[in-house]
Amino acid sequence: MANDNNKTSGKYGIYGGQYVPESLMVALEELEKAYIEAVNDDNFWKEYDYYIKDYVGRKTPLFYAERLTKYCGGAKIYLKREDLNHTGAHKVNNTLGQVLLAKRMGKKRLIAETGAGMHGVSTATMAALFDMDCEVFMGALDVERQQPNVERMQLLGATLSSVSSGSKTLKDAMNEAIRNWVTTVTDSFYVIGTVAGPAPYPEMVKRFQSIIGREAREQILEKEKVLPNKVIACVGGGSNAMGIFAGFESDEFVELIGVEAGGLTGSIHDSAASINYGSTGVLHGCKSYLLQDDFGQIQEAQSISAGLDYPGVGPEHAHLNDIKRAKYTVITDEEAIQAFELLTKLEGIIPALESSHAVAEAVKQAKQMTNDETIIINLSGRGDKDMQSVMKYRRDNPKQKDLL
Amino acid sequence: MNRVDQFFKNNDPKTNGKALTIYYTCGVPSVEKSAKYINKLIDAGADIVELGVPFSDPVADGVVIQEAAQKALINNVTIQDVIATTAKIREQHKDTPIVLFSYYNVIYKYGVEKTFSEFANAGGDAVLIVDLPHEEQQEIFEDLEKHNLHLIQLVAPETNESRLNKIVASAKGFIYMVTVNGVTGQRTELPVDLSKKIQKLVAKSPVPVLAGFGISNGTTAKIAAENCDGVIVGSAIVKKFLDSQYCSKNSIESACNLVKEIKNALS
Numbered sequence: 001m002a003n004d005n006n007k008t009s010g011k012y013g014i015y016g017g018q019y020v021p022e023s024l025m026v027a028l029e030e031l032e033k034a035y036i037e038a039v040n041d042d043n044f045w046k047e048y049d050y051y052i053k054d055y056v057g058r059k060t061p062l063f064y065a066e067r068l069t070k071y072c073g074g075a076k077i078y079l080k081r082e083d084l085n086h087t088g089a090h091k092v093n094n095t096l097g098q099v100l101l102a103k104r105m106g107k108k109r110l111i112a113e114t115g116a117g118m119h120g121v122s123t124a125t126m127a128a129l130f131d132m133d134c135e136v137f138m139g140a141l142d143v144e145r146q147q148p149n150v151e152r153m154q155l156l157g158a159t160l161s162s163v164s165s166g167s168k169t170l171k172d173a174m175n176e177a178i179r180n181w182v183t184t185v186t187d188s189f190y191v192i193g194t195v196a197g198p199a200p201y202p203e204m205v206k207r208f209q210s211i212i213g214r215e216a217r218e219q220i221l222e223k224e225k226v227l228p229n230k231v232i233a234c235v236g237g238g239s240n241a242m243g244i245f246a247g248f249e250s251d252e253f254v255e256l257i258g259v260e261a262g263g264l265t266g267s268i269h270d271s272a273a274s275i276n277y278g279s280t281g282v283l284h285g286c287k288s289y290l291l292q293d294d295f296g297q298i299q300e301a302q303s304i305s306a307g308l309d310y311p312g313v314g315p316e317h318a319h320l321n322d323i324k325r326a327k328y329t330v331i332t333d334e335e336a337i338q339a340f341e342l343l344t345k346l347e348g349i350i351p352a353l354e355s356s357h358a359v360a361e362a363v364k365q366a367k368q369m370t371n372d373e374t375i376i377i378n379l380s381g382r383g384d385k386d387m388q389s390v391m392k393y394r395r396d397n398p399k400q401k402d403l404l
Numbered sequence: 405m406n407r408v409d410q411f412f413k414n415n416d417p418k419t420n421g422k423a424l425t426i427y428y429t430c431g432v433p434s435v436e437k438s439a440k441y442i443n444k445l446i447d448a449g450a451d452i453v454e455l456g457v458p459f460s461d462p463v464a465d466g467v468v469i470q471e472a473a474q475k476a477l478i479n480n481v482t483i484q485d486v487i488a489t490t491a492k493i494r495e496q497h498k499d500t501p502i503v504l505f506s507y508y509n510v511i512y513k514y515g516v517e518k519t520f521s522e523f524a525n526a527g528g529d530a531v532l533i534v535d536l537p538h539e540e541q542q543e544i545f546e547d548l549e550k551h552n553l554h555l556i557q558l559v560a561p562e563t564n565e566s567r568l569n570k571i572v573a574s575a576k577g578f579i580y581m582v583t584v585n586g587v588t589g590q591r592t593e594l595p596v597d598l599s600k601k602i603q604k605l606v607a608k609s610p611v612p613v614l615a616g617f618g619i620s621n622g623t624t625a626k627i628a629a630e631n632c633d634g635v636i637v638g639s640a641i642v643k644k645f646l647d648s649q650y651c652s653k654n655s656i657e658s659a660c661n662l663v664k665e666i667k668n669a670l671s
Contacts, residue, residue, distance in 0.1 A: 296513030
């Protein structure tokens with residue numbers, strides 16, 4: 001939260017900060033000032049609320065997954081249906097906020113990085129709605145595996161720049177977006193899609209995403225009269241998790257669980273699990289956990305889910321882990337795919353591969369719990385975009401046994 | 405006295421010309437050749453060396469230095485190699501200031517104190533950390549002082565008055581004036597309002613000011629140095645060592661000629 005008139009603290013324990021070249025510091029100062037003015041202005045929220053309701057379609061339902069609950073035979077499972085937002089994921093809660101801020105600051109051009117393409121689509125959508133130019137940076141590998149989203153962005157009028165350096169995924173897209181921002185800093189607004197990057201981005205993105213947790217808390221109290229035992233969400237950079245955690249962070253008995261992507265084997269050399277397998281470092285403007293070698297070179301993350309395929313994590317997650325307020329677990333590609341298949345068959349809901357990681361973790365946990373306990377899964381996005389990846393994965397890796 | 409200060413104290417622009425700093429990505433084309441080539445570039449006229457530490461995610465760099473870093477990392481170049489290279493340059497050139505030029509993560513992971521201690525012992529003089537702006541520098545000051553290393557400050561075209569005041573107040577050695585909004589790399593021309601910005605900085609700065617980014621030959625060097633104490637040339641030099649897969653004799657000759665051309669334009 002903003003703690004005085006001009007500055008956010010920007011630090012979460014030892015994490016966070018503003019580790020960027022001097023060329024960007026004035027832009028960050030201006031952004032921070034405009035952000036604090038905006039969030040203290042009722043008119044800003046009036047406009048945000050109007051679009052979040054009539055354009056995005058909130059509030060999203062909290063759905064009792066009865067068949068999945070029965071399947072697990074333990075805790076009651078609820079789904080926070082962020083997949084039902086316009087553009088198909090939670091990303092829009094944040095892009096709407098940032099783009100309204102960009103408009104307020106008089107910026108005419110938006111830049112965004114994207115992994116799975118959901119943040120890119122969401123930013124491109126806002127650019128169309130508010131008549132702004134938009135350039136989206138996407139790793140060449142992700143362009144290939146998320147073709148439907150590439151086409152959506154192009155239809156929406158965004159310029160799509162495919163990034164062929166490094167691992168050709170989200171990390172490299174973010175490098176290129178930052179390079180572009182340094183060059184166009186006077187007229188462009190960088191819409192970061194996750195709770196990472198230099199301050200004030202982690203706080204700002206959390207603020208806009210916290211609508212998820214606020215709604216979910218009200219909804220569960222209405223339905224169950226008590227708070228949930230566990231709240232489970234997937235974590236790449238960690239924006240959907242931070243959004244839902246925000247609603248429960250003060251409820252100390254609610255267990256917060258972030259699920260990292262374990263890749264093919266869930267081992268240290270083959271995952272995107274920065275908190276579980278990484279060490280402290282500085283990347284893309286903030287200090288946090290990173291997958292890196294002994295000499296500080298960033299390692300390539302690995303996950304079937306393009307949206308989780310990032311070697312870092314938001315600084316507040318790093319802090320929540322260290323102070324043990326949240327717990328971070330690992331789910332492999334195979335487990336996530338099985339959860340994808342399971343939810344589709346049992347509930348008629350096709351989840352994004354990212355969200356499938358949270359579903360897999362919830363299934364494992366629900367089985368160990370009793371039927372008077374409850375879990376909320378943040379179902380952060382829908383899975384239409386992943387059909388190709390799932391089909392290809394299943395062709396190459398036929399199902400051996402049920403893991404869930 | 406720190407060699408950077410010593411250099412500027414002794415350097416008479418009228419006889420030796422203004423200062424020419426070269427940036428060289430350590431490990432290109434190999435670690436052994438880096439030291440050898442840098443020594444030749446100093447003999448050709450380079451006054452100060454910025455020794456670039458390769459990093460996997462160089463967000464402030466354009467294509468040339470990105471490619472150089474990538475090649476160096478394929479050769480498994482580490483901070484230890486960069487420090488060893490520093491020592492080899494120091495053997496040959498006892499007075500040339502050497503600046504460790506790095507992204508913060510490499511130093512942070514190896515250990516800030518450990519990096520500074522080993523670099524200073526190898527004969528290093530100053531450190532420039534691209535992604536450690538004024539706000540975050542507190543965490544390294546103590547270790548810098550302990551090893552008598554200067555922290556080179558950057559000033560960008562966008563840097564406003566209040567930031568400028570804070571930055572010059574902690575400036576040591578020299579200030580690196582970034583000439584353009586953007587990443588490192590050659591450009592055909594420099595911004596029109598550059599000289600105004602440089603003059604403003606020079607008026608405030610307690611230490612010499614060198615201009616960098618986009619300077620690739622004698623002509624651009626002369627323009628950039630008109631109102632300050634010298635220039636920094638990076639991509640134009642590093643590029644010479646990327647042109648052929650097995651960096652030939654021509655690369656170093658051509659790089660030395662570029663150094664001579666620029667040094668000549670600064671005299």
